[in-house]
Amino acid sequence: MYWLTAIVRPxxxxxxxxxxxxxxxxxxxVTEVKGFGNQRADTEIYRGNAYxxxxxxxxxxxxxxxxxxxxRVVESIVESSQTGSPGDGKIFVYKLEQALRIRTGEVxxxxI
Ligand SMILES: Nc1ncnc2c1ncn2[C@@H]1O[C@H](COP(=O)(O)OP(=O)(O)OP(=O)(O)O)[C@@H](O)[C@H]1O
Ligand SMILES: [Mg+2]
Incomplete structure (x- = not known):
């Protein structure tokens, strides 16, 4: 199992x-976050404005x-979130040790 974190445009x-x-x-x-990448935030365009x-x-x-x-999921995220401009975001993949459904105890x- 894997845990994916994808940072994408809102x-x-x-x-x-x-x-x-x-x-x-x-x-x-899903969480609202903020951050910066290679270009730093002050040169990135957000909603048409330089941020x-x-x-x-x-x-x-x-x-x-x-x-x-x-x-397949990584490919789906890329295809559905890509614009081709700087700031499209990133995907980080982690190995997941365990998952447990609290209601039933299934693992x-x-x-998942
Ligand atoms: N190395 C990183 N570690 C953690 N979060 C990051 C990292 N790089 C980017 N992010 C997160 O992803 C968001 C989008 O990053 P962004 O797509 O601008 O990355 P980039 O490396 O500058 O690529 P691009 O050149 O396509 O803009 C950032 O605002 C930040 O929240
Ligand atoms: Mg960037």
């Missing part, structure tokens, strides 16, 4: 959501996926 969230839903993912966690803060608003999407689904693949 306006792309619904596209990513629709795509992952059609991929049949078991769930996801003047140190940090640009982004959305963090997190989800647990099976090894079998990993490649790992049965829990």
């Amino acid at each position: 306006f792309k969230l619904s596209d990513v959501y629709e795509r992952l839903l059609s991929d049949g993912v078991g769930g996801m966690t 003047t803060s140190r940090f640009v608003p982004k959305v963090k999407i997190e989800l647990a996926v099976s090894e079998k689904d990993l490649e 790992d693949l049965e829990a």
